[in-house]
Amino acid sequence: MIAIIVGVVALLLGFGIGKILSKANVEKQLAEAKLAEEKAKALEEKSKTEAEHIRKEAYATAESLKKDKMLEAKEHFFRLKEEHNKEIEQRNRKIIEAENKAKQTEQSLRDKLSNAGKQEKENEILKGKLNEQIELANIKRSELEKAHTEHIAKLEQVAKLSAEDAKAQLVEQLKSKAQSDAMAHVKQVMDEAKLKANKEAKKIIIQSIQRTAAETAIENTVSVFNLSSDEQKGQIIGREGRNIRALEAATGVEIIVDDTPEAIIISGYDAYKREIARLSLQRLVTDGRIHPARIEEVVAKTEKQLEQQIMEIGERTVIDLGIHGLHPELIRLVGKMRFRSSYGQNLLQHSREVANLCAIMASELGLNSKIAKRAGLLHDIGKVSDEDPELSHALLGAKLCEKFGESPVIVNAVGAHHDEMEMMYLVSPIIQACDAISGARPGARREIMESYMKRIDELEKLAVSYQGVQKAYAIQAGRELRVLVEAEKVDDKQVEEISFKIAQQIQDEMTYPGQIKVTVIRESRSVSVAK
Helix, strand or coil, X not given: CHHHHHHHHHHHHHXXXXXXXXXXXXXXXXXXXXXXXXXXXXXXXXXXXXXXHHHHHHHHHHHHHHHHHHHHHHHHHHHHHHHHXXXXXXXXXXXXXXXXXXXXXXXXXXXXXXXXXXXXXXXXXXXXXXXXXXXXXXXXHHHHHHHXXXXXXXXXXXXXXXXXXXXXXXXXXXXHHHHHHHHHHHHHXXXXXXXXXXXXXXXXXXXXXXXXXXXXXXXXCEEEEECCCCHHHHHHHCHHHHXXXXXXXXXXXXXXXXXXXXEEEEECCCHHHHHHXXXXXXXXXXXXXXXXXHHHHHHHHHHHHHHHHHHHHHHHHHHHHXXXXXCHHHHHHHHHHHHCEECCEEHHHHHHHHHHHHHHHHHHCCCCHHHHHHHHHHXXXXXXXXXXXXXXXXHHHHHHHHXXXXXXXXXXXXXXXXXXXXXXXXXXXXXXXXXXXXXXXXXXXXXXXXXXXXXXXXXXXXXXXXXXEEEEEEECCCCEEEEEECCCCCCHHHHHHHHHHHHHHHHHHCCCCCCCEEEXXXXXXXXCCCC
């Protein structure tokens, strides 16, 4: 208020202190100032009252909040206290339980220790008794062993055989009996399997053989050229043998001029070259002009003529068999087979037989007979190839068939008929079977005498190597083996076992055409003489 008054006074003084205000104006102003002061005091009092009221309300609110927070704090404290008390109670309970368990365990251990002491005493007593029983048992065992030894000694004395020898004999007898029973069982199972599995196969093979009646042409390693007179031999030989040497060089064969009347022998393993030599000789003798230059000219012409003849033979063969679309080079090789032999069997005749057999067998099995016949004709084509690589005739034949556009079925059948290639088609085993049938037919092939005798000797030696076998004879050109055993050493069961073992060993260790029948004979003879 004082500041207000001072302000008013300063204001008045600012408008002119020197001026004399009228008394009324001064009083009026003083009254107004007083009124203003009163109003200011009233406002101040009112403000003080309001401030006090606000302060009291704030204090009351603060006290209320304080009380609420105190209550909340107390509640929270009591709640925490209760949880703490619960945890303490649980821990105390667990501690009590653990103490009780520990007391029980301690009591149990004490009981066990007490029982162990008693048991130990009992064990000592039992141990003493057991030792006494062991001593008695040892004494009895010693007596038993002694009696057993005496008994064995008496048995050995009576049997005149040691225990080890008797054991060995017993084991050998059991082993022999087990082997015999096993062999008999195996033979029975194999026989049943063969009867069931090969019944249809045998039927098809027999029908194929019966329906194929092919002539057999056996080619020799020599050809005989007949002369009208022995005087022609001198012309063929020539001065100092020039003509015959030129002929042998041009044809690649040997010409034998001996004492055979009116005949010259042409010797050579290649029938194609022998035929060239024979035809060349025929022309030379007919013409009468025989000298080295003429010989070379005639041999060249003969080769060309024979090539034409080979093509004609090949074409006639494929026409007879009903085979179409064959490459000309394969036709030429088919014709060339006419002048090639295998183990004395003409190759073309063999291939025709195989082709016919394959067609029949494929028809019986429901397969394509044309493909089988084609593969049968071409299966040995590698034997007459003009090439001479380091390949077997089967693989070379497959290569030739592939080269000249034959189907994969034909290629695989040709290459696999001697198991040198994996069989991929059903025709392949048919070719192999028919090849074996044609080659194994009695009289179809010839063997070198030395290898034949060696095989016969090996067969007989193999059979004689078995215990109890007295003699062995290979008969039927080595296709059957007769084995004679001693009746005293071999019984009837062992006969079957020996027969089976010999057949298996022959199959595993030897090479032979067709099959070999093994017959084991056991007989006992009783001879008496009436006087």
